[in-house]
Every structure is written in structure tokens, then in C-alpha cells.
Amino acid sequence: MLGLCFVTMLVAVDQTVVGTALPTIVAELNGFELYAWVATSYLLTSVITIPIFGRLGDFHGRKPFVIASIIVFTVASALCGIAETMLQLVLGRALQGIGGGMLIGTAFACVPDLFTDTHVRLRWQVLLTASFGIANAFGPSLGGFLTHYMGWRSVFYVNLPIGVVGLYFIWRFLPHIKQAQRGRIRLDWQGAGLIALGLGSLQVFVELVPLHGASLSMVLLGLFSVAAFAVLIYWEKRCEEPLLPPDMFRNKSLVALFFLSLFTGFVMFTLLFYLPLLLQGGFGLSPQQVGLLITPLVVFITVGSIANSRIVVRLNSPNHILYLGFGLMVLACAGMVVTQKTTSHWVVAVYMMLGGTGLGFVMPNLTVFAQETAGRALLGISTALLQSVRMIGGMFGLALVGTVVGHYHAGSVRQSIPQGDGTSWMALLEDPQVLVSQAVQNDFIIQMRDAGLQGDALIEIARTSLVSAVHSGLTLTLLTALIALAWVYRVPRISFSRTVAASDQPAPPTRGRS
Template identity: 60%
Template sequence: MAVHTAAHHSSGQVLPFRESLMAMLGISFVTMLVALDQTVVGTALPTIVAELKGFDLYAWVATSYLLTSVITVPIFGRLGDYYGRKPFVIASIVVFTVASVLCGLANSMMFLVLARGLQGIGGGMLVGTAFACIADLFPDNVVRLRWQVMMSSAFGIANAVGPSLGGFLTQYYGWRSVFYVNLPVGIVSLYFVWRFLPHLRHVAHEGKMRLDWPGAALIAVALGALQLFVEMLPKHGFGAETAALLAMSVAAAFALWKWEMRCDYAILPVDMFRNQALAALFTLAILGGFTMFSMLFYAPLLFQGGFGMSPKDAGVMITPLVVFITIGSIVNGRIVTRLKNANLMLYVGFALLAVSCLGIVVATHNMPRSLLLVIMLLGGLGLGFVMPNLTVFAQQTAGRAHLGIATALLQSLRMIGGMIGTALTGTLIAHLYASGVNLALENDHAMHWAADLSDPQILINREGQQALLAQLSAAGHNGAMLLESAREALVAAIHIGLALAAVVAVLSVWQSRRVPPVRLKGPQEPVILAE
């Protein structure tokens, strides 16, 4: 394979406008493929479990995907730096699409869990390589931010229509169609990427390359054990099993650090973590993931379980959050390139996120819907200011040789922050909710029904509520009062949980000062074309 320096079409982009547009369409379809899957599957899960009869594996449908994807993101991010990203983007589309078909063909929960694990490998490869492709195509940061709007728009559209599409497909065509919908999107993605995405890389090689398999294995153990720890903590508490998983993750991470320091062909360049700017950006990715996923997970539960909204109304409340991530990204692209200090957008973004979290903390059932919508809008706008800037700042700071691994690490650390956030917030909410419910039941001498009210989902399940109310009334208890007490306990628990997320957002504002001023305009390094 011949390797030579590619002549840029202009100082800001590698390809002419039409070819750049076609390549970006391919990357946008890839983004939509992953985002659609993440949003439509959740809607279909209750129906899937009802048909395949495997409630004990319910959580593993999501966990198996997250487990394999969080492991593969940094590995393929680094491999993309070495070999170029196009082969891995193509392979990931094929793996993801084939795995989606296998999910649709599943005849048991175990088969579905295994197929979702395979799908996660494809999803991790996509995230680890596709996000860095934009920096390949547009070396100039100002130009890149403008083109990145296409990817943000694809992500926003998928997030906005995903839940409704999942419900529609499940209701009219069955739950298997939720997975089959990835097939046409995957085929279109494959065409555009194969046809229009150039094969670029940034590291010229002499002789045969060696792969850091021990490093990859240690990454898998460290992140895999952490994911399992986070998954088990809210359900089982901090016991022997969860402590063992945490210890395994810490030990593997320490071994990984030691190994990568002495490895000549390290998959994870440790010098990146010694870079003050990158270390600060990586920390912000973790903190941002903590706040973002806490909001995305528990705001819908607050609206439905705590405030008694229907799923449709709760969906309307959440829509500004996901839609304004895209709008915020578009506005950010217009503003950040005109500021003398681009870092200002990080302060503004995290401040808006903190205000949104605090708004949810003080929200009540009687708060006007319009005000709730504004609160969610501010959160989406804040995330739209933060996420693209963290990516572009990290890419600019890392340099082209480490562009892929820097982008992949940012995505992985955001996911890890989200895992930690949902685990800690979830554990706190579960504990506070259980305490509040048990207190109400004790006062009414109705502890017999503690198991029925222990899961907040009863506050969403209208049929389950009617059956429980009938049982409580037959036993001489005021069922409506007990359900209202459970709602109040859930609202108070989520308020405290999201207060923690707000504190993390405020900490992120303070942490942003550690990021040295980033110059978005500067000399561009040569890109290497491999064809």
C-alpha cells in the first residue's frame, strides 16, 4: 500500500466541497445508526421480555452492549491512528448491522444478550473511529466545527425520533422490527463510507507493525470489571462481589499504566495523561458524563413516576434536552470561532448544565410545564456547548499522531463518567426511596406490601397500581395515600440525586479553569493518504 502526503484541497479541508459533503453524509448515517439503536431498543424492552420470558436477563440486554462497546472504543481508536480509520468504519458497520439482524432473529433472551454484545463491539468500533474521521477530513478546527453540525444534527434527529419510532414499530410491526430498522440505515452508511470516505492516516510506518495485545487485554479487564461493578452496585450494594470487581478494575488499571510506560508500541500513550491540557479535558469528560447521564436517566423517572405524567407527556418534557444538544452545537460552531478565548464556552456550557440540574431539583408537580421545558432546554444547550468543544480542544491539543486515541478516550471517559454517575445517583435514589416508602408503610402498618412498592416502576405502571390499590383497600388501608407517599419519596430521592449531579456540574465550571487557552486557528500538520 503506497503511503504519501495528501495535498489538501484547501488549508481547511482535504476534499472538495461535494466529496466532503458525501463523506460527511456517510459519517452522519453511521452516527444515526448507533444513536437510533440506543433510543429505540429501550422502548421495546418490556415487550421483548414478555415474549422471550427472561426477566432475569432484562438488564443484560443493555449491559452486554455497554460492556463490549466501552472496551472496544479506546482499542480501535488507537488502531485507527496506525492503520487509518476507513477499514475499521467499514468493518464496524458490517458487524453492527449483522448483529442487529441476529438480535431480530433471537428466540431466547440469552441469544439476544449475546447478539447485543456483538452489536456493542460494532458500536464501540464506530464510536472509536467515526468521530475522529471528521478531524481527518477537516484539519482546520474552524472549518471542522462548521461541518460537525451535520453529525450533531444526525445525532439529534435520531435521539428525537428514536423513542417514538421504537414505540410505533413495536406496536404495529412487532419488537423485531426495532432491530431490523438498522439494516437499511447500515446499507446506506456502508455505501457512502465505502464510496466517498478517503483512507487517511497520520503515522507513516517502516517495517511490520506490532500490536499491544497485553495493553488491549488490560483495558478490557479494567473497563469490563468497572462496568459490571457499576451495574451491580445499585441492586446489590457494596458487598463482597462488587468490592472484588472494583478491586479487579483498579488492579488492571494500575497494571495497564505500568505496562504502557515501558511498552515501545503502547496502545495507550501515557504521555497524553501528563499533558496538563489533555488531563483537564479528560477530567471534564468524566464530570460531564456524570451530569449528562444522571439527567437523561432520572429526569424521565421524575416526570412519570414522581409527577404522574404519561409517557407521551414525559417524552415532550425530555425532547428539548435532546433537541437543544444539536441546536447548541450549531450555535457553538458560530460563536466559538469568533471568541478571543474559546474556553469561555466551556464555562457557559457547564454553568447552564448546573442551572438546569438545580431547576429540576426545585421542580414540583405544580410547576408550570413551560418552565419545566425551559429548564430542560437549558440543559440541552449547555451540553451542546460542552461536548463538541471538548472533542475539538482534545484533538487540537493531542496532535494528529494521537488524534484517534485522544478522541476515543474522550468518548470512553464520558461513558465511564456516565456509568459512575448513574451508579452513584441510582444507589442514592434507591436507598432514599426505599427509606421513605418503608417509613410510610410502617406508619400505616402495611409492611406486607413493601415488596410491591419497593420498585419505583409501580408508580408508572397504571395497571399494577389499580391491582395494588384494590389489595390495600381490601385490607383496610388507604392505598391512594400510600401511593402518594411513595411518589413524594421518589421525588425527594431524585431531587437529592440530581442535586449531586448539579454539584458535579458546578465542579466542572471550576475545573474548566485548568484548561489552558486553546488556539483554534494554527498551522496544520500533513495528512498521510493510504490507498
């Protein structure tokens, strides 16, 4: 479990430190047109590989894939660190995504392999959630420190010692537990290819549609994605060993949990990415102040998970904890929608605590509920698909909220400053970057002074516009949280058993170095 914690931290640290260093990276490598793809390439390859390796883990045991994921991720981190162009960095990040997808698709399913008793499993599951919480808490500050004092390449090299330590513990101590199989196992490679086509085209569509609108190319890309999923459904129904077993989607409880995971990803990723923009760009807080205010959100995910492990096993109906978790997320979203520059920082911190605690109550339970419902035969693929769906929810949330924020901010700035229509400085003012970067602000103020205009006053108008725009985006997040709260009603009652049937017991572990 210590080894699994290290490798989950490997992914979590990387996701948080890279975002902090990205502006510096772009400035040095001169590739702003590929800015978004540094994150998108990682997300794309990881979303595709999660269900594939989740199923492979069901067939062949998870230890070989956890080891492979550490090696791939660590090597890819080194390649990112030595990248000389943005294209090389994007390709390195794509390789990192493959390693991250392998890891997420197998590591979480190792816990029920090791601990078949649900009550015991919930307590150990807290360690993985705590690892993510700890990494998310110090990741942004670590990224800023490394970038400032050691250069941006160090944010990738920091993964190397974590990977080596995690690899030692996994190789030495994780048992290779394999499910008993009869006959030769054949992986559904056709299904894997269709998943890659469907999710890949969907990801590209979501990333590009805000830029190109309802153009012919976007319509064709959307239709291609729908067609790929339609063919995938047709194929999986007729495949002898499907990668996505149709029986899994006939289980009402699993389907309801998948939707809740989608909604959770939407809420979590939009809060993590757009609250800093609201606080720094809209309210004018420093990065250090923003870091302090955001920290309770990620820290209380761990606090909520620890509290949850003690509470949920004592409830007659464990489903009630989901109502509580999503209810807290609704309160946090509603609070941030009405937060203004004059709102006390303590009040904002309370909203962050509520949101983090709600996520801590929801995320580990969705995983455990899905594992309890799916049974051992579908353990890996159901766990992997739950994580993949959450990332897809985050992908949709970021794209949708980002489109709303960008549209409303630009429109509000143009309406508030009609005299700037058609000028070069107006386009700069419509970009939230001028509200975040102090260097860009200083250059803008000097440019406006030379033109005989008050740059400070224009920036304040833009800040007001950005606050309204982010509030509009967070309103969508609040609506999603409300839908999720109502959706909990669709989850059939979950019950935890203290014993495991003999047919569900895992095969004896082989403790070789395989």
C-alpha cells in the same frame, strides 16, 4: 460526511428505541433478572473497544474499521431481532457494543482527517452532533410506535436499512487516509487485554455493588479492577508502541479535558435516564407528556452545537465557551432539583433547553479541543478515549444516582407507611415500576381494595417519596456540574490555527474500495 451521519444515527437510534421497548421485551422473553444487562452488555463491550479501535485507526487508517463497524452492528441488530431468550438478546447486544465501540472510536476521528483546518472542522462536526440530536429526539417515540404496532423485534430491524445506506456512502465516498508509518506496526495486544480486564471488572463492580453492598466478593472484584489498571500503567510505560501512550497523560490540557468529559457523561446520562422517572413516576405524567418535555433537552443539544460552531471561532479564548456551557448545565440541574408537580410545564421545558444548549456548547468543543491539543499522531486514540471516558462517567453516574434514588425511595416509603412493614404489597410499593406502569397500578389498586385499603392514596405517598429521592440524586448531578464548571479553569488556553504544518498534513488518500 453524509455516510458518517448515517452510521452515527445507527448507534444513537438503537440506544433510544431499545429503552422504550425493553419492558415489552422482558414481558415476552421472561427474563427480568437480565433486564439491566441488555444495556450493560452493550455499554461494557463498547467502552472496551473504543480505545482499541481508536488506536488501530491511527495506524491503519479509519475507513476499514468504519466499514467493519457498520457490518458488525447491522448483523448484531438482526441477531437481536431473532432472539428467543433474554440470554440470546444480551449476547446480541454485546456484539452490537463491539460494533458501536468500533464506530465511535473511528468515526469522530474521520472529521479531522478530512478537514485539517479547525474552523472548517467545527462547522462539519456539527453534522455528527446534529445526527445524534435528531436520533435522540425521535428515537423514544419511534420505539414506542414500532413496539405498539409492529412488535418489539422491529426496533432492532429498523437498523438494517440505516446500516445499508450508511455502508454505501462510506464504501463509495470516504477516502482511506493513512498516516505515514515506518517499519512494521505492532498493536499493543497486552495493553488491550488489560484495558478489557480493568474496564470490564469496573463495569461489573459498578452494576453489582448496589445489590450486594460491601460483601467480600465485591471487595475482591474492586481490588481486581484496581490491580488491572495498576498493571496497565506499568506495562504502558515500558511498551514500545503503547495503546495508551503515556505522553498523552502528561499533557495537562488533555488530562483536564478527559476529566471534563467524565463529568459531562455523568450529568448527561443521569438527566436523560432519571428526569423521565421524575416526570412520569413522581409527577404522574403520561409517556406522551414526558416525551414532549424531554424532547427540548435532546433537540437543543443540536441547537447549541450549531450556535457553538459560529461563536467559538470568534472568541479570543475559546475556553470561555466551556464556562458558558457548564454554567447552563448547572442552571438546568438546579432548576430540576427544585421542580415540583405544580411547576409549569413551560418552566420545565426551559430547564431542558438550558441543559441541552449547555451540552451542545460542551461536547463538540471537548472533542475539537482534544484533537487540537493531541496532534495528528495521537488523534484517533485521544478522540476515542474522550468518548470512552464520557461513557464511563455516565456509567458511574447512573450507578451512583440509581443507588441513591433506590435507597431513599424505599426508606421514605417504609417510614411513611409503617403499617405495611413485612407485607407483600409493601415490597411492590417500594418498586418505582408501580408508579410508571398503568397496568401494575391497576392491579395494585384492586389488591388494596380487596384488603380494605385505599390504593390510590398509597400510590400518591409513594410518588411523593420518589420525587424526594430523585431530587436527592439530581443534587449529586448538580454537584458534579459545579465541579465541572470549576474544573474548566484547569484547561490551558486553547488557540485555533487556520493553517496546518506540513508535518501534520495527512498522507494522500487512496480512493480504492479498501
